[in-house]
Amino acid sequence: MxxxxxxxxxxxxxxxxxxxxxxxxxxxxxxxxxxxxxxxxxxxxxxxxxxxxxxxxxxxxxxxxxxxxxxxxxxxxxxxxxxxxxxxxxxxxxxxxxERKLPECRAAKYEILMSSALTADGLKAAMEGPMPVLKKSKAKTETVDISPMIKEREWRETEDGILLTCVLPAGSKTLNPSYIGAFLEGKAAIRSILRTELYF
Amino acid sequence: MRDDRYAELLKNVEKPGRYVGGELHSDWKDPSEVDTRICFCFPDSYEIGMSNLGMRILIGCMNRMDGVFCERSYAPWPDMESQLVEHNVPLYALESGDPLGDFDMVMFTLQYELCYTNVLNMLKLSGIPMYASERGSGYPLIVAGGPCSYNPEPLADFVDVFSIGEGEEALPELVELYRQCRKEGLPKEEFLYRASRLEGFYVPSLYTPEYGEDGKLSAFRPNREGVPAKVRKRIIEDLDHVYFPESSPVPYLDVVHDRVMLEVFRGCIRGCRFCQAGMVYRPYRDKSPENLDACARASVANTGYSEISLTSLSISDYPRLPELIDKLLSWTEPKRVGLSLPSQRIDAFYEELMTKVMSVRKSGLTFAPEAGTQRLRDVINKNITEEEILSACGKAFDGGRNTLKLYFMNGLPTETDEDVKGIALLAQKIVDLFYSVKRSGRSVGVTVSVSCFVPKPFTPFQWDAQDSLEELERKQMLLRGEIRSRKIDYKYHDARVSRLEAVFAKGDRRLGEALAEAVRRGQRFDAWDEYFDYDRWMKIFDVCGIDPAFYANRQLSEDELLPWDFIDIGVTRQFLLHEREKSRRGETTPDCRTKCSGCGAVTLCSGPCSCTEGRNA
Incomplete structure (x- = not known):
């Protein structure tokens, strides 16, 4: 079982x-x-x-x-x-x-709290175009546009900072939310990352 | 830690788990509801410190006291050290996150000489002045203990009080004295004076050494009336009634000894002449199988560990070992908990026992012949013959093993090139033994690991000189040339590390300045290859006017006053001298159970010595 x-x-x-x-x-x-x-x-x-x-x-x-x-x-x-x-x-x-194994996880939802000199709208705009980052995997390191992988983006300003909620691919095509921080480097700093849901 | 105040620092370090505490079963008390706060420090990395049973025991002993909260701190790894410095954050305790400077007492356990710079560096990172004389009443009391405190002198300028011997009863007494003195509103000096009068405590500031023109210690006396001239070590007589941490922090990180450590006995009945532990932990005292079994059951249930290691200096000397093993196996096997028996003597190796023990998990087998020839093994009183070594290896091979590890030492007193070559010969005989019987499809691997002899205080070899660096390195190369089989994997220690160890092992108070200077120059983690810097140390000694050879490579005369002579370990100087003389004649001394050698440790017991009499007779 x-x-x-x-x-x-x-x-x-x-x-x-x-x-x-x-x-x-x-x-x-x-x-x-x-x-x-x-x-x-x-x-x-x-x-x-x-x-x-x-x-x-x-x-x-x-x-x-x-x-x-x-x-x-x-x-x-x-x-x-x-x-x-x-x-x-x-x-x-x-x-x-x-009785059966857990299927592969397809995606995960995250709440990413950031501190930034920009507003939520400003950060949203910054992430509107392509988002090239240097992505490391076991086999190689290459520049990848992560923008298409970041789905269901929602922006909110909170007392603690700017909160981005989004859904990222998981399982074999996983995208670590820290890459968003890497892309925004200089514009925003990630303060905390909370995973709130897994999709199968 | 219950808050996030160091989140900014922790983001930038490799293993933040080292600095946050919060492990299962870590102690917690509300700091505002206790009157005495202690930080117990291990002056090496978290992974090493969490593997130390003594620290767990002592923290537990103090946290059982009402109104006392004892927390932990470990030496921050250099990446964390730079974060602390960069953010101007003092070193803190893992439980509360409060800086060490806020505590009443900061205690250090001294497990090896090369951690001394870490002790001072931890003080430095805490903003606590290193020198005891520079710490007024606003600073914590600095207490130290552990095996290296049998020669506390290199740290005498920095530590307020040393605890000599076993601490389960002594440390709570010291804490009580501290609270009493505080209640009476007494100054630090008065507390220290009273501490010096408690058995098992050494207050270095109350003793003054004098040196002759030849640089040798000429006198060492108390400088205040009423301070005892000799400090006697403390022991726990009845180990069955001493606290054992059945529920102690379970680390998240992969620490060095990540298992239940079940201490079976203290002391050793052997008497290897190079071995400090074998002398300073005398007399032999053990726990009953019933007690050990109960402790093991509780520990496994509380921690979820799947391995129990039976620890002691020489596990096969426990008279009731088969009984203990049977008791343990009756429940560990069904629970899939493995047993490991490190530190087995070759002459008492029971393959049958090992086969039993290995039924759950297979572990490596290590023997320690220490020397390659019978002559030298007799000199060091190892009391094992080549026949016994080969017989044990044969049993291990017949039992299905094909790898063995053997420990040896280079540079033992009287060692000749023949003795060095003897190591290679012995290893070859073991390889040949494997192939003397047809064993299907398997190849043998014998690891020969050779360390360098470091003369230690309170051993029959305490008067002996360490071989010079050049000589040690020559012997290492000589041995390398003698090993011809590819089945033998030869490993040897960096002789420069052993030399530094010898300097501090046999050092006196004058080395304090070198330690302070080393820390000022950023030296620490000397026990780690990546931070050990021999040339820098030599420069530091030079700057401080210290000749390392005076400590490491000088043959001491038998009537010389030794820096540690004021400590009474029970075992007498007379016995050590006698053993030294016998060693030069190649005469051995039987173990304590065969015949009492009159070492003097019995004077520490209220009754007869438990190694020969009492319940284990």
Whole structure:
């Protein structure tokens, strides 16, 4: 049985990388008495994946960890056990069971808070044309126009700064929201990034 | 940390997780509701510091005190250091984020000599004057302890109080004394005076050294009436009733020892003559399997760790090891928790036990013959024969292993070129042993890791000189030439690092100026290859008028007053001298359980020494 555990990663946990989160989640699972399915081999560990890795310095209210259980208790019992074992900053919101794997994540919604000398309209205008940035991947580094990838843009001025809400591709074609900061360098500085929704 | 005040700095560092605390089970008290605030510092990176069990124990001991909150700080990595400096932010404690200068006491654990510059650099980054004499009542008290405080003198000018020996009972006593003195409105001097009269505490400002014209220490006395001439180390007699941190911070970052560390015993029954730990931690005292099992269960349940490491100086010397292992395996196996047994002696290597232990996880196997020939192993009192080494390796190979790691030392007293070549010969014999039996389709790998001997205080070799740098490097090259098999992977330590270690290990107060100067020049993280700078150190010694060879490469005379002689570790000078004489004759001394060698550590116990009598008899 696959378990989809939805959680928030907030506060100081934004200083923890994805790799470190994986280890923390493994330990969290081991602190529960849940019937977790382990991998075989010399170094047995819970089989654990995440819907979409979250970069260091970013927060989220919509993360999903996927692991497997044999003969699981009711969903609310699992949720209770996970909550009891969770460290500060990691809050479980929901547990659902499924016979099938989680499909690939297609897109993610972000709230990007920026400080800028410009107004929201000014920043909006700055992002209207093509947005060439130097994009790094494992294979190569190239200049890419990220503008077409940034969808459903909404601009708002708040007390804390200018807030851009947008939807970016995830999964195999993922765009890290920090590239928007790279493009706006000199015009705006990103203060915080919050992931608010995943789309499958 | 409960707020975001350092977000701007943390954005620009490689591993911000090092500087934010907030790990599962990290302690928290409202700073406004406690009367005494302590910051316990580890003068190296977070990843090293979080791997230290002693620090976890001591923090736990102090946080169990009402009205006391003990936080943590680690040496900021140079990228964070520049951020602190650039933003003009003083070094802070991870729990509250408050600067170290705001604390009542700042404590440092001294695990190795090459962390001394980090101690001073952490003070500097906190805006706390390095020299104790420059710190008035507005600054925190600086306390230090740990293995290096058995020769505290190189740091004597900087530290207010040293804690000598085990701290579980001593540190809370010091904290209580501090609160009492504050309640009475006494000045710092009076607190220090009273601290010097508590057993196990050394207040350097209350002692004055004198030096003869030859540069040697000629006298070392208290400079105030009532201050004891000798400082006796503290021990915990009953380890089954001492605090153990079953619920201590679980790091997010990948730290060096990321597992449950289960301390099985303290002290050592062996008596290797180069080994400081083997002498200063005497007498042998252990915990019961029942207690250890309970601690291990609680620790695993609280942390979610999937590995337990049984720690001690020489785990196979625990008389009830098979019983302990069986107890642990009864629940660790079903839970898929692995056990690791580092520090096994070759002569007590049980492959059967290892096979049992390895049923969950496979881990590497390391032996420490220390010397390549029987003659030299007898000189250092290693008490193992070549037969035993080969037999243990054979068992390991038969048990299905094909890689082994062997530790040796270069530069041990009386070492000849034959001894150096003996390392290569022994390694070759082990390779040949592997191939003496047909083992299907596998190849052997023997790692030979050779460090340089550093003479340490409170060992029978404390009077000995370290080989000169040139000699150590010559021996390293000699050995390289002797190793011919491609199955042997030869690794050796940078001799220059070991030389600096020797200077500070056997140093006196006059080295303080060099440390301060090094830190002024930006030197720190000496234990890290990327920041170690031998030439710079030599310049610093030169500027300060210090001859490093005086400390590292000089044979001391047996009647010379040593900078650490005022410390009483229980083991007597007479015993150390006797052991030294025996070493020159190639005579060995049996382990404490076979025959008491009268080292003197029994005087630390209220009853008979537990290594030969009592419950483990």
């Amino acid at each position: 696959y378990v989809f555990a939805e959680f928030e990663k907030r506060g100081i946990l934004r200083y923890i990388s994805h790799l470190d989160l994986q280890r923390a989640m493994t330990r969290l699972l081991l602190r529960t008495d849940l019937p977790i399915v382990f991998s075989e081999g010399f170094n047995p560990h819970p089989k654990l994946t995440f819907a979409q890795p979250l970069s260091i310095f970013q927060e989220s209210v919509c993360e999903i960890a996927v692991f497997r259980m044999d003969g699981p208790p009711p969903e609310e019992k699992t949720l209770e056990a996970l909550r009891a074992a969770a460290p500060e900053g990691l809050t479980f919101r929901k547990v659902t069971y499924s």
